[in-house]
Amino acid sequence: MKIFKYLLFLLLIIVIAGSIYIATKDGEYHIQETRIIPAPVEVVFNEVNEYHNWQNWEPWSQEAEDMVFEYNEKTRGKDAGYSWKSEKIGDGRIKTLDVKPFSSIDQQISFDTQFGTSTSDIYWEFNKMEDSTKVTWGMKGTQSFMEKLAFSFQSETLSSMMRPMFTKGLENLENSVLKKMEKFTINIDGVIQHGGGYYMYTTTASKTSQVNQRVQKMIEDVKTYMEKNNIEISGKPFTLYNERDESAGTTIFSAGIFTPSQVITPNNSRILNGYLPKQKVLRASLKGDYKNLQEAWDTAFDYIEENSLELNEEEDIFEVYITGPKSSPNPANWVTQIHFPIK
Structure with missing residues (x-):
C-alpha cells in the first residue's frame, strides 16, 4: 500500500515538473520566407490583397481537397476576409487588419483545433527591385500551454512544419502572377x-x-x-x-x-x-x-x-x-x- 502511495506521489511530481517545464518553455514563434518574383510590385501586391486569388497559390487547399471556402462581403483591403472548413486540416479564418498599398499587408489567421482556437499574426512585405518584387511572407505568435504540450510529443516543430508551406506558397504565387501576366x-x-x-x-x-x-x-x-x-x-x-x-x-x-x-x-x-x-x-x-x-x-x-x-x-x-x-x-x-x- 505504501509502495502504491509512493508511486502516485512520484507520478504527481513528474506531472507537476512536466507542467512547469511546458509552462516555462518559450512558446513564441516567428516563421518567415522570402522570394524575388519577376513582376511589378503593384501586380504582386494586388494578387495577395484580393482573397479570391488565394486559391490559385496558397498551399493548404492543395494538401486538403475537402476545403470549403466562404468569403466575407469584402475580399480586398482592410477588414476583408474569408473562412474555410476541412475535416483533414481543420477549420479556420483569416482577416486583413491593415493595408499599405504596394508595400505591406497585415493579417490575422485563426485555426480551430482540439485545444481551442489558435491565432497568429501574418505579415506581407513588398519591395520593388527594378523589374522584380521582393516578397516576404511571415507568421508570428505565441503557443498556448496545450499547443506547447502537443508539440513536445512531435518530431517536428511548428516552424519546421510551416516553413515548407510558406516556401511552396511563394513559389505558387510567382507562377500564378506570371501566368496571369502572360494572358493575351x-x-x-x-x-x-x-x-x-x-x-x-x-x-x-x-x-x-x-x-x-x-x-x-x-x-x-x-x-x-x-x-x-x-x-x-x-x-x-x-x-x-x-x-x-x-x-x-x-x-x-x-x-x-x-x-x-x-x-x-x-x-x-x-x-x-x-x-x-x-x-x-x-x-x-x-x-x-x-x-x-x-x-x-x-x-x-x-x-x-x-x-x-x-x-x-x-x-x-x-x-x-x-x-x-x-x-x-x-x-x-x-x-x-x-x-x-x-x-
Whole structure:
C-alpha cells in the first residue's frame, strides 16, 4: 500500500515538473520566407490583397481537397476576409487588419483545433527591385500551454512544419502572377475609316525587335516637348512604321501623339509635325504584352489574305496605344490597336 502511495506521489511530481517545464518553455514563434518574383510590385501586391486569388497559390487547399471556402462581403483591403472548413486540416479564418498599398499587408489567421482556437499574426512585405518584387511572407505568435504540450510529443516543430508551406506558397504565387501576366487576346475589329489628323513626332531606326523598348522613351520626349510648348494633346500615343525591312529585321519608325492642328517647329527641332490622312484601315486589337504584337500582325495579315483585301502600300501601318504601362502595371491589361491601310 505504501509502495502504491509512493508511486502516485512520484507520478504527481513528474506531472507537476512536466507542467512547469511546458509552462516555462518559450512558446513564441516567428516563421518567415522570402522570394524575388519577376513582376511589378503593384501586380504582386494586388494578387495577395484580393482573397479570391488565394486559391490559385496558397498551399493548404492543395494538401486538403475537402476545403470549403466562404468569403466575407469584402475580399480586398482592410477588414476583408474569408473562412474555410476541412475535416483533414481543420477549420479556420483569416482577416486583413491593415493595408499599405504596394508595400505591406497585415493579417490575422485563426485555426480551430482540439485545444481551442489558435491565432497568429501574418505579415506581407513588398519591395520593388527594378523589374522584380521582393516578397516576404511571415507568421508570428505565441503557443498556448496545450499547443506547447502537443508539440513536445512531435518530431517536428511548428516552424519546421510551416516553413515548407510558406516556401511552396511563394513559389505558387510567382507562377500564378506570371501566368496571369502572360494572358493575351487578339481580335480583328474589321475594316473602319480612320479620321487621321496632325501629330507631333520623332523618328529613328532600329532593329524591329527593339522598337517596343525604344518607343516608350520617344513618346515621353514628344509629350514633354508638347507640354513645354503648350501644344494640345488630342489623342493616344502611336507608332508609325515608315519603313520595314523584313529580311534585315530593321525598321524606320516614328513615335507620335495627335494634336488638333498644324504646328510649325524650329528647323533644328528633333520633334516635328506631321499629318496622317483619313483612310480606310483594317484594325486589329491586342490585349496583352507588347511581345505578342508580332502574333497580332500575323493574324491580321492572314485575315487580309483570307478575305481578299489589299494593303495600301502608299500609307504606313501604325499602332495606337490605348492603354499601356502608364495606365496599368500588368501587361495583360495593355490594349494596342494596329491599323493596316487598305485599298
